[in-house]
Amino acid sequence: MANFLDPKKPTTRALLIGVQTPDMASGEGAELLSELHELVENIGLSISPHSQLISLRDRAQPKFLIGSGKTAEIIAIAKEDGADVIVIDEELSPAQQRNWEEESGLAVIDRQEVILEIFADRAQTREAVLQVALARMEYSLPRLTRAWSHLSRQRGKGKMGGEGETQLEQDRRLVRNRITHLKEELVQVISQRATQRRKRQRTPVPGAAIVGYTNAGKSTLLNKLTGAQVLAADKLFATLDPTTRQLALPDGRTLLLTDTVGFIRRLPHRLVEAFKATLEEVVAADFLIHLLDGSNPNVDHHHETTLAVLGELGAAERPTLTVFNKTDAIEPKTLARLRAQHPEALFISVHTGEGLDKLLARFEELAVDDQQAVELLIPHSRYDVVAKLHGAGRIKEQESLDEGVRISGRFPRKSAALFTPFLVEPKPAKKKPAKAQRKSR
Structure with a gap:
């Protein structure tokens, strides 16, 4: 390059x-x-x-x-x-x-x-650094002649050829070797990431990913809701690496909330491919939060771009909550138009806190869509299961009995392996005693 x-x-x-x-x-x-x-x-x-x-x-x-x-x-x-x-x-x-x-x-x-230069400057984790390096190498390989325009590229006599050609071929070989090495390193890093993801999935905690056009306020929203300290700067691609934090929902459950790299129109396809491992967080999430900057005049294009990239990632069918941010800066006419075009969307301002209570309420609803109502009896020796259930779902009743802890609640079906061994028949509802009738004299 x-x-x-x-x-x-x-x-x-x-x-x-x-x-x-x-x-x-x-x-x-x-x-x-x-x-x-x-x-x-x-x-x-x-x-x-x-x-x-x-x-x-x-x-x-x-x-x-x-x-x-x-x-x-x-x-x-x-x-x-x-x-x-x-x-x-x-x-x-x-x-x-x-x-x-x-x-x-x-x-x-x-x-x-230009985009490759920005990504190279912002990458922080080992995976992101490797992904950007691979994308830059693949971009540079067919352009190496730009670096050797000062050398003769005329074929000389003998097997070695001209000076420039020899150096150029050596550089091409070095770049190809580097690409091979980067791909091998990425396989290892992606494998480690997949292992970490499987461990998280075994823990019965629902997860959501914040997606959207770059600079829409995704990192700011994550910081506001979870108290995280993710860099949130007013510039494109401020963060490239996914960051996951725990969010305590109002009903006491825990939601894993992930901030992802921002999308952009005409994102180089090699970067979409290179960042698929990072964006697998999107595919693995229980639902997506599509965040948009409602004050941006190009918000409609940003909406279309994000949906297109999600389609490329195979995540277009994930349950998605559309959220328009920065309502404090949206023109009234634009706000009315967006509300009419997206009646199912939420409108918030991370800056002022407007609408965040409604946003959390929707998180609760989406997190229980795939939950099962169960009655459980857990032995006193398995309080580790009781602790996990408190973070996984919604416990309606908990009663300590001689034979164990009886729990009534709703839990994700994906965590069935955790609660299935302790399923019991629902406790019959207590009958109210009949009122005594007065004897007539």
């Missing part, structure tokens, strides 16, 4: 080029360019005021993606503006990227490379 950040300069100036294609909705290119602006700021680049949106009226051109005349115009603007890098809001092929750089003499990157 090209190093487009010059360490000798305090900042690097970027000229952003958005693209509106015939198959895009009207104004979508401008929205994506605005989003690219925020993405690029997240990797520390200053933005040229001459950034612009162009329209592709016909099919994409194979050499530069856009026509040669428009390419020359953009390069002239970049040089006049003193830009160090041109960022194009489309996926460039390795050949197109190379053609741009040879034509301009500047670094030229696409949306994929």
Whole structure:
């Protein structure tokens, strides 16, 4: 991957080029360019005021993606503006990227490379670091010639070939070996994670995952509800690693609540693949909380993007609670429209606390959808089971008898292995004594 950040300069100036294609909705290119602006700021680049949106009226051109005349115009603007890098809001092929750089003499990157840089900067856990490294290596492999443009790539006489070709082949071999090694490490890490997940599933505690577009307030919601200290910054992809915390529901039960990586339009597919292991938390959850920033003008697109990514992950059929956040900042007309479009959704403000009581009540309802009403008699020697049941479900009655502890309540069917050995017939309801009739004189 090209190093487009010059360490000798305090900042690097970027000229952003958005693209509106015939198959895009009207104004979508401008929205994506605005989003690219925020993405690029997240990797520390200053933005040229001459950034612009162009329209592709016909099919994409194979050499530069856009026509040669428009390419020359953009390069002239970049040089006049003193830009160090041109960022194009489309996926460039390795050949197109190379053609741009040879034509301009500047670094030229696409949306994929910007997102990869952000992910590389934000990854913290071993799994996330490995996943990002793998995605970057797979992206870089067909682009290695960019790093060796100063060497001769002419085939020399003899078996070894030219200097540049030899070095390039060595680097390709190193990258392929690194990719193989990363995949092997990931298999081990994913296996360890699966073991941890199986242990959690054996513990009869329901789980929910917070999903949504990046910067919707997922980490802030987790912190508010559980008292966690997850980084919650006003920037895209502030956190990449899933974080699970225990949430005490009002009825006394425990819910495992997981914060996941945010989604984004045009997320590079290799990152979706690379993060499937991390996002398995979504598939394993009993239900999903789809959190949206209701104050964002692009909230409808964010809703569609998240649903599309959930579909790719095989989680589209999970029970999902739609929640619009930041009601304190939503325009009244927009709020009325969203309520009409999503009558089943909840509207909250994590900042002010509005609607959080209703949110917790819905958590309780969703957590009992798959629960079974049972009567249990547990020996006094198995108070470990009694303790687990208190955290797993809803205990209505508990009575200590000579033969053990009798419990009446509702518990998840997935924890049947825990309570089935102690099932008993329901205790018959006590009959009320009949009122004595007065004798008539």
